[in-house]
Amino acid sequence: MSNPSIDAILAHIDAHLDDSRARWFDLLRIPSISAQPAHKQDCIRAAAHARDLLAGMGFEARLAETAGLPGVIATHLKAGAHAPRVLFYGHYDVQPADPLELWHADPFNPQLVDGPHGKRVIARGAVDDKGQVMMVLEAIRASLAVTGRLPVNLTVLLEGEEECGSPSLEAMLNAERHALAADFVLVADTNMWNIDTPAITTSLRGLAAMELKITGPNRDLHSGLFGGPALNPIRALTRILGDLFDENGTIRIPGFYDGITQIPEDVLKSWRATGFDDAAWLGAIGLAHASGEHGRSVLEQNWARPTAEINGIFGGYQGDGSKTVIPAEAGAKLTFRLVPGQDPERVIQGFKHFVTERLLPDARAEFTVFGASAGLTVPIDAPYVVAARHALEAEFGKPPVLAGCGASIPVVEAFERQLGLKTLLVGFGLDDDCIHSPNEKFELRCFHRGMRAEARMLAAFAA
Template identity: 55%
Template structure:
């Protein structure tokens, strides 16, 4: 549409102003995990509320029992309505001595490869990403006096603290959050010139297993060979969880796992993600997942099982010939498609119990799980966003899955019935959660332009 050209031109013209506003937000040390910064978290929320109100949103703060939520509305009767989610809180800055400049004094920097970046805590995660959307809305309002779709903006202040209180808040505020689609800008691009839409998130099931055999630690010379060793029992359980081809052996584990469409697999194959480029950066070289699956499938679209910790017996300096009385392990499963965390938990308990000797015992602690989230590959809003991103970046976006989990996306689906488009502009080298966090200027500028295009595409 003709108006879009004027809106994009306004974004270009006001880039310096956009950066000034972002820097003002970045200067607020809104560290949600440290109670000493509670007032700063509220100050960041107030800043966002004021900024959204200044561009015509009906904006307010809503209390959650923790840090407040920023809630803003722009109504557009007869048009689609979207719910945009982000967070204003940031990670702690430790270790402070590794920062090249103070983390809450944002600055522009030039990297060795010539890129210009914004350096500060929160530059990428998630203040810079949030402001790309707000600046796109600002440009629409400045040029057209309106937005092409109805928009509700929800910006929380405890994402880095596990989104404490937010699921309950969402469930209690369903009427205020009614929309046709949710948008999240807390993800990344495939590379610095190739945009990406995250169309699926793996779910999670997490367990702790405690195996107890004797009623106390035993002398291995006196009892070795006769007494059951809980470390050996636990090791067998862990070893039996996978077969020789890397598949998980729990009965029914793959129920609900769908095959990825051939055209998507072909797209992923063309990305040429190699063990050298992915595993080589962490000192490995051989994919350890399911045999016969591409590396990109193993980390994005296939379910997994991993042992996250295992403890038993004497682990101090020197030797102690002991048979431990107890051993424990932490075990997690990443889920895809329609896998059911509750059904998996039942299967896992039976699997473990079947491997416990009659005179030993086991305690299994089940932590809260989450289902996987996946968008239909032919979803109209997904295709509209893909077309908008292709226009801005000059190349087709990659539709990818995420190996990680973003629990609030599941809450949007369960509580609000909303599918979520995850479009972000972060890069692998943004040093998120680390010292010297940064956000590429190109990501910020073209990210803003991208959201302006996506809003127009969703209206159409």
């Protein structure tokens, strides 16, 4: 921010907004839907388009082949050995556009329309993630145009399979670990707090996913002829799951809360400063009470506390009316959202113990674990986080919210596990952008200020 050229870069961004938008639209016009094999060539075309954009800006750019759709890797390593090395990650693929009939225009023919915050762009990928990627690339372009250089050594990685579960990402990170070497990862795929307030996501919850199956009799039984003496696995299952929470919403699994790290005071202060309206948030989903641990706010319950969620339950007859059956088995799908400090393996073992000690006689429990990842945190006093906080405050006139995120972001987990890298999550989407839905949009104002903020952050990282 002490970089004397930043004002010139911001002025350049302002002056060339239409050009930036035009390039953004070019990328939006390519229907790079990774989930649909019919769009495979469009995806490859989008990758090549991005590669060429980056090459045109002076990057060494190439496609990185994978078992699936290619990644784009581009490096610009001319800032000197003492400048930080930044890995920017985004994705060029988009979600399918259907249901098409709900779109007001062709999802791959971007529209500039009026909205309550000025102009907005409507297209599939407008924000997720082509808009945010182009915002960063245009900030880089402006820096290069004004100063002839970049303040940091920069590697750009664009993935082509983010919207279909990133099946090739981990192998690519592993194969390209030398090309992707960096001090940290910068990702632009999240939201602002609101249109006037930036946000950095400093913690993500991890996820342990399991299935529990309870078996009882050796076959389905008639509930008249066998009911009473015959064990009903649904009874055994509900007896266990019904005991998962105590009266205060605390999860009863032994050792579940062990190791949870304290939320830094700066972060709590930032949450309080948002003036977040618990009642409004709950009201929007038809609820009036926060169901988690009593005495904790919505933000704490969602961002900083773990959950035990029964995502599905099944057993016996589910059709119309009634059927007099005692099923041979019943089961449930569970996920545990984990916060930093919790050991996923310990949570899984604790749940198995919790179930086993509550089994009715003759009931047997089978567990299937679908995966487990720990909660992640970005150290808010790391130099790149401090730099981002200052850059965002300079652009928006107020400090960013140091937000948590109740969900997991698999790529962040992959960077941490495969490359040992922390991820700085700063994005400029809004909650109402309709990502994955018809009429996805990105406010031009968010795109514009996002470009400015990205330019400021690049400069600040090197300060």
